[in-house]
Amino acid sequence: MLLLMDINMLPYVSIYVNMLFMDQCCPPVFGAKLEEDDAADLAQILKAVADPNRLKLLHLIAASGEVCGCDLTEPLGLSQPTVSHHLNVLAKAGFLERSQRGKWAHYRVVPERLDQVVAAFEFSTSV
Numbered sequence: 001m002l003l004l005m006d007i008n009m010l011p012y013v014s015i016y017v018n019m020l021f022m023d024q025c026c027p028p029v030f031g032a033k034l035e036e037d038d039a040a041d042l043a044q045i046l047k048a049v050a051d052p053n054r055l056k057l058l059h060l061i062a063a064s065g066e067v068c069g070c071d072l073t074e075p076l077g078l079s080q081p082t083v084s085h086h087l088n089v090l091a092k093a094g095f096l097e098r099s100q101r102g103k104w105a106h107y108r109v110v111p112e113r114l115d116q117v118v119a120a121f122e123f124s125t126s127v
Contacts, residue, residue: 048093
């Protein structure tokens, strides 16, 4: 059966269809809820990497495997105390492991910590 309609009636049909589904603007929200404590913990962790210099440090160290802190001032163009501060923040947040060799500190990335951060943003799209 062919339904013929006057083209001038389309705006009225559109309004009628919209009215039928007004109480359903979009599908309901599903998925795991991020609890308040977990959200606060994650926010604290993300603050450690919410600095361009710290992200650069993570990238440099990850690319090198293990790096002496003394070798990180030149690539970043920062003073040694500033680099040490950033490395300390990253280590306290669990992103870096530090090993002392004489007076020099060597750093390497903790891949499991990065995996934890990535996992916090993995969402299932299935219902």
